[in-house]
Amino acid sequence: MSTASNNARPDSATLEQFAQDLDQIRSNTMAKVGQKDANYIRNVIRVQRLSEVAGRVALVLGFLSPIWWVAGVLLLALAKILDNMEIGHNVMHGQYDWMNDPNINGRKFEWDHAADADSWRRYHNHEHHTYTNIIGKDRDFGYGLLRLSDDTQWRPKNRWQIITYLNLSLMFELGVAYHEVAAERIFMGKRRKTSNLPITRKELKHAFFSKAGRQFFKDYLFFPLLCFPMFLPVLAGNFLANLLRNLWTATVIFCGHFTEDIHTFSIEECENETQGEWYYRQILGSSNFEGSRGLHILSGHLSCQIEHHLFPDVPAHHYPAMSKEVQAVCQKYNIPYNTGSFGKQYLTVVKRVLKYSLPPKQVPVEA
Numbered sequence: 001m002s003t004a005s006n007n008a009r010p011d012s013a014t015l016e017q018f019a020q021d022l023d024q025i026r027s028n029t030m031a032k033v034g035q036k037d038a039n040y041i042r043n044v045i046r047v048q049r050l051s052e053v054a055g056r057v058a059l060v061l062g063f064l065s066p067i068w069w070v071a072g073v074l075l076l077a078l079a080k081i082l083d084n085m086e087i088g089h090n091v092m093h094g095q096y097d098w099m100n101d102p103n104i105n106g107r108k109f110e111w112d113h114a115a116d117a118d119s120w121r122r123y124h125n126h127e128h129h130t131y132t133n134i135i136g137k138d139r140d141f142g143y144g145l146l147r148l149s150d151d152t153q154w155r156p157k158n159r160w161q162i163i164t165y166l167n168l169s170l171m172f173e174l175g176v177a178y179h180e181v182a183a184e185r186i187f188m189g190k191r192r193k194t195s196n197l198p199i200t201r202k203e204l205k206h207a208f209f210s211k212a213g214r215q216f217f218k219d220y221l222f223f224p225l226l227c228f229p230m231f232l233p234v235l236a237g238n239f240l241a242n243l244l245r246n247l248w249t250a251t252v253i254f255c256g257h258f259t260e261d262i263h264t265f266s267i268e269e270c271e272n273e274t275q276g277e278w279y280y281r282q283i284l285g286s287s288n289f290e291g292s293r294g295l296h297i298l299s300g301h302l303s304c305q306i307e308h309h310l311f312p313d314v315p316a317h318h319y320p321a322m323s324k325e326v327q328a329v330c331q332k333y334n335i336p337y338n339t340g341s342f343g344k345q346y347l348t349v350v351k352r353v354l355k356y357s358l359p360p361k362q363v364p365v366e367a
Contacts, residue, residue, distance in 0.1 A: 010333055015276030021329045022279050026311050029318050037315045038099050044086050044297070045104075052079035059237040060227045069233055076241035081248055083112040085300025090316045092121055115177040116211040119204065122197075123180045129312055133257075133285035134265045139183050140257070141264065143168065143175065147356045149264045154359045161357045162350075169250035173242060174212075181208050248298070251346060256305030259287040260348035261338050282309040283330065287338035288323060289345045296320055306337065 010018065055075030062069030088111035090096070096104045103109075110117045123139065131137035135151040142148045146165060147158045157164075168175050185191050186205050197204060219242065224235040263284040270281065286305040296303050297317075304319035307326055314322070323339075330337040339345075 009280070010335065012274065012276070014333055015274060015280055017276075018329065018333045018335070019274070019276035019279055021332070022310060022326065023275075025322055025325045025329070026314060029311075029314055029322055032318075033098070033315055037096070037317075038101075040317055041087070041091070041096055041099075041104060041315070044082060048079050048082040048087060051075045051082065055079055055241070056223065056234075059234050060230050062233045062237070063230060069237060073237045073240045073244070076237065077244035077248075080112055080241055080245040081298055084245065084249060085252070085302065086297055086316070087111070088113065088117075089300045089302070092117060093125060093312045095313055095315045112215075113176070114173045114212040114215045115179075116207040119180045119207060120176065123183070125312075129309065131270075132282055132309060133263065134267055134270050134281075136267055139179070143179065144182060146353060148258055148352055149356060150360055151264050151266075154356075158357050158359075162353050165254075165353050169247055169254075170243065172246040172250035172253075175250075177208065177212050180204065252299045252302050254349045255289050255342065255345045256287060256302050256308075257285070258349050258352055259338060259345050260352055261336065262287060262352075279310060280335065282306070283326075283335060283337065285309070287345060288340075289342040290339060291342055293320075295342065303342075306339075 052075075055072045055078070058068045058072030058075060060072075062072060088109065091104050091109045092106050092111070094106035097106050107121075128138055128140040133141055135141065135149070142152065145168060146161050147154060181187070181204060184195060184197065184201055184204060186201060186208075195201065199207075219238040220235060223238060224231045227234045263281075265281055265285070270277075273281070283306055286309045288306050289299075289303050291303060296319075301316035301319045302308055304316075304323050307314075307319040307322045308316065310326065311319075311322070327337050327339070340348075
């Protein structure tokens with residue numbers, strides 16, 4: 001295990017008790033899940049749809065006053081953020097499958113995003129959540145673009161990785177869409193002889209172009225042409241709404257996984273993990289940020305990334321309440337719990353990106 005911590009890993013008996021306490025928190029919460037949760041997600045979907053309709057209408061009314069156009073951009077950005085974070089991300093984790101509503105089913109849901117939902121379910125739901133922060137198995141750690149720990153070798157291109165990080169944030173939608181395609185080296189790099197994909201590389205390539213193409217057609221051709229006299233203002237409004245969504249979602253994700261005290265793990269130390277050891281890794285590999293209820297909703301409750309990684313199938317709006325119980329359990333067993341204000345956590349993300357952009361210091365060899 002690497003990265004800052006002076007805390008020794010608890011012994012097996014302690015981690016077994018730790019797991020039982022966390023299981024009890026999950027069990028107590030799931031016993032409360034029911035109609036209120038169904039009402040909650042359906043209300044969020046109503047707000048998202050109203051925001052999108054109002055945003056698109058306001059963009060067209062931009063010819064009356066720039067204020068309408070600005071309001072349209074903000075409402076459309078809000079609709080996209082709600083769709084991607086509080087609805088899409090959480091529904092695709094299966095948090096509402098118990099409702100048996102085909103429109104809110106985790107295996108079928110498709111979102112307002114360039115990334116093909118099936119591709120996202122494979123590398124995010126399965127790979128990232130199973131192998132969180134295990135170097136060599138979790139491709140989300142640095143996304144193959146950023147060096148964020150000493151586990152990976154420094155290369156000259158890492159000197160300007162703060163610029164790479166900013167560009168990735170601006171184009172985060174495309175980065176998410178391209179993630180699995182890049183890992184399979186469909187267009188660039190030396191292809192692996194074997195692949196663990198459950199689909200062919202040809203099908204992956206088709207799904208990538210098909211979903212991204214539909215998304216770009218909708219935002220940058222269909223709606224601007226539909227409002228033809230306002231083609232350019234609507235086109236620009238859609239572009240800015242996507243940009244705001246990209247910056248916000250990238251920042252939330254980075255604050256949940258790449259703050260200063262996040263830990264990484266080797267493949268060897270995670271072999272034959274017990275449930276307690278798995279919980280322990282999820283907590284040390286994630287970080288929270290604190291804020292208002294509105295901030296929690298806009299982040300898809302990934303402000304409670306620790307609870308999300310412990311209980312990814314629990315309806316996310318329970319996470320703020322669960323976080324108090326999880327934090328108390330961590331304190332009981334002297335296990336670090338990484339949380340802080342949004343601003344503090346973001347500053348440590350920037351610090352981490354900058355820190356590992358420099359080559360590691362050479363350790364002097366004793367004579």
